[in-house]
């Protein structure tokens with residue numbers, strides 16, 4: 001589909017992950033492509049003035065990268081590749097902006113935690129193929145204006161945080177898993193993987209991106225909302241007997257729903273819980289957003305476990321309780337700010 005000559009590359013939503021990837025592309029491709037970002041507010045102003053500053057894990061200083069930066073995508077030329085770094089609940093509002101960047105061959109790599117809006121596109125194993133979700137994509141704006149056929153799924157194993165406007169800190173070396181919704185090993189995905197690898201990113205191509213999504217969701221459906229509700233780091237959650245039990249309960253629900261929809265899990269829940277104990281003092285992205293007074297990525301991470309559970313006939317009582325609590329927390333934070341919520 002794409003030309004495999006990526007002259008114009010835009011990172012739409014240059015936050016923690018998007019911004020760090022934009023910096024890698026701008027420095028690693030050494031001028032071979034025009035790298036632009038769509039950002040907003042103080043973050044955009046700082047990127048324009050000072051460039052992106054990215055602290056690699058353990059580095060003594062930031063890497064600086066100059067990129068074309070705007071909050072108005074219609075100022076940019078049509079793009080050969082768009083990489084989205086928006087949160088799942090921010091995508092629909094950006095659908096028309098993203099659509100202005102597309103030409104017939106543009107592919108869109110979507111870095112997301114949780115169940116994405118395109119989940120059932122070309123899911124040939126499922127009786128739900130092409131089912132759309134109003135709660136992820138109100139009015140079908142993404143489906144219509146972007147088109148699920150452009151999407152390449154991306155699951156990120158990279159801890160990252162915007163620590164100041166224009167400045168991003170990475171907490172590990174990170175890796176990214178790409179996959180076509182059709183699970184095909186296409187020439188597009190091969191070319192995009194090669195490009196991102198050339199820029200210095202650790203990329204693998206998955207033969208089953210939905211499995212990757214579910215395996216990652218085990219952690220995010222549990223840790224992200226529990227950390228927002230308690231303001232605890234992942235390590236603090238895991239040493240609390242009540243909270244670590246709740247983590248295991250959510251993970252069991254996610255696994256049951258995923259398996260009912262055909263997903264395979266690499267580890268048992270006991271093994272996954274043990275693995276989580278080793279992660280350390282990480283502040284999840286949902287806790288970061290809460291502390292910054294931002295709205296929370298609830299639907300893709302928690303709401304969809306409950307919705308897909310209903311679809312598949314699997315009970316998800318712990319996730320339902322957490323969903324109600326974290327939804328109210330988000331509502332109160334948006335009304336009164338994070339400190340009084």
Ligand SMILES: NC(=O)C1=CN([C@@H]2O[C@H](COP(=O)(O)OP(=O)(O)OC[C@H]3O[C@@H](n4cnc5c(N)ncnc54)[C@H](OP(=O)(O)O)[C@@H]3O)[C@@H](O)[C@H]2O)C=CC1
Nearest residue numbers: 013015016017039085087090094112113156158159160285
């Ligand atoms: N951070 C992490 O460690 C990890 C995150 N993930 C997942 O990756 C995805 C991206 O997360 P992350 O990088 O943390 O997200 P961030 O919140 O750091 O970045 C999103 C950026 O997009 C901006 N944005 C939102 N809407 C628009 C818009 N309409 N126009 C321009 N800019 C916009 C946001 O601005 P503003 O701040 O003003 O809203 C923010 O700068 C999420 O699904 C997340 O769950 C996965 C693994 C780890």
Ligand SMILES: CC(C)(CO)C(=O)C(=O)O
Nearest residue numbers: 158159219283284285286
């Ligand atoms: C916690 C972490 C880094 C890994 O599960 C994550 O994915 C998030 O913060 O959203």
